[in-house]
Amino acid sequence: MSRIPLPEVDVQRQQTLGGVERVRLRSAAAALTSLLALAAISLVSGPAVASESAVPCALPRTSAHHSLGVDSWNSSYPRPVRTLNAVMIFLSFPDSRPSTDPKDLAADYFPATSRFFDQASYGKFRLNAEPQQRWVRMPAASTSYRIERDWDPGQRTRYLRDAIRAADPTTDFSKYDIVYLVADPDAPGVDSDATKVVNFDRPVRADGRDIKRVVTVFEHHPPDRNVLAHETGHVFDLPDLYHRPQDGKPGDWDTYVGDWDVMGSQFGTAPDLFGWQKWKLGWLDRQEVVCVTGDGTSRITLEPLSASPAKAGAAGKRLAVMRTGEDRAIAIEVRVSAGLDRASCKEGVLVYRVRSASASGGGPIQVLDAHPDSEACWEKSVYPPLADAPVELGETFTVPGEGIKIEAEGRTKSGAWTIKISH
Known part of the structure; x- marks a missing residue:
């Protein structure tokens, strides 16, 4: 491997x-x-x-x-x-x-x-x-x-x-x-x-x-x-998104992103690339990315990452980003059980940290768990603690250490998700 x-x-x-x-x-x-x-x-x-x-x-x-x-x-x-x-x-x-x-x-x-x-x-x-x-x-x-x-x-x-x-x-x-x-x-x-x-x-x-x-x-x-x-x-x-235990010590390789990107685990149930990585590669256009700036409350609508451009429409947004430092940001996207993620067991708003100064294998992306006290999909997940990481419909999640509150408010008839962000 x-x-x-x-x-x-x-x-x-x-x-x-x-x-x-x-x-x-x-x-x-x-x-x-x-x-x-x-x-x-x-x-x-x-x-x-x-x-x-x-x-x-x-x-x-x-x-x-x-x-x-x-x-x-x-x-x-x-x-x-x-x-x-x-x-x-x-x-x-x-x-x-x-x-x-x-x-x-x-x-x-x-x-x-x-x-x-x-x-x-x-x-x-x-x-x-x-x-x-x-x-x-x-x-x-x-x-x-x-x-x-x-x-x-x-x-x-x-x-x-x-x-x-x-x-x-x-x-x-x-x-x-x-x-x-x-x-x-x-x-x-x-x-x-x-x-x-x-x-x-x-x-x-x-x-x-x-x-x-x-x-x-x-x-x-x-x-x-x-x-x-x-x-x-x-x-x-x-980059590699898995966590490699140091000095031959035992440990779990999948604590950073779990199933949520093929660059983390090739066995993951949701192997589609993160929206951030698609932005880097040129697969998401600038107009598909929402920069959330300033204090207060913002409401955005995001298409699922797996939705085809034709379904999402020319104005469809797929990735929301809040910059939290010179080389750090919080990213938000919607992952559903479709396309490359069809085997995933949970759907919702996935939140993760991005660090552009962290090297391959050093945690450049870390998924934030909206359900830290539970696990899911033991029978197929590479890391059950993060299998249920997404914020589900009607739930609110506060990003640890950032004072950013994310609420999955609802869904549109077309399948897009409406999200409220308070910061």
Whole structure:
């Protein structure tokens, strides 16, 4: 499972027997030897692309890894507001004969992952995946790479070096925005806990394209539900929202957001992305966000996050935000049992804190529990204490430490929720 960010390679063109020109890697081994591959925890803040800097409740993007600031976009990452092309490369090893056909492994992930993003983005983003049809042979035994969750950087570098070099003769990397490297799940050295995104210190240059990151997949067959949607989220600069116990101490991974976002748990019953994350990605327009400012009482109407744009209408609002500090805010959205959240067991107004200075895995989003003394959905929730977190119809919730009172007053005939906010 994913829980947790390589150097320039010269290229040269070589003529093949059929007269078809391909770009090949040159000196890949030497160029990749010095990789410092940090799994989803390094890349500096990166250059900005201006977006929401004039919006009063848009938190600033900080140097925190995968910062949830929305005033600008980190152009080191592809923004998923268009069609992006992905290649899925299947890697076998000399110490194991694959027992699964690549097309069956591909079916574990696609079209399900593409459908996930099509729904989450309201059709604004399309993930076009092209799985390869045969195995690419790695030069060394799977056990030799010592694959594991907190992988030795040297061994991870060796694995990536070998994988890119082995795949290059049959892969035109210039065609793709995203690279998935899928290891034979039955190879003895493959550890499913090592699935993650690896960002490169410096892009790998192959076939005329800079490869800035790859998704390394080591899942069982069939894999964990929504695992590739989670990993692909990192490709778009989204943070891990789970809580990882420190120093190997026991603890619950899901105390920050529970079921309420695939970047928290790929097993969650409500895996749709938070409205804040959709705002960051460009899937919510400025007019769909309400900035609640000043003191007093405000009444707003929010469409459910899962509602299609056609149903919500041009003026539909989906996210309300109250800024509580330089890099902090309270966000409000409506989650119902529909769309990607169809398996959720509770509906209502979901309230959460956002901290743009908190790094991936450090609690950049924390769901606030409107029912702290109860739990729900023990049979399917990843964290029952937060399964009933939403404010239900007719209820009032006061945000701890902020003096903000939120009341779910009613629903419109179209299904929107009317909310009173006092502060």
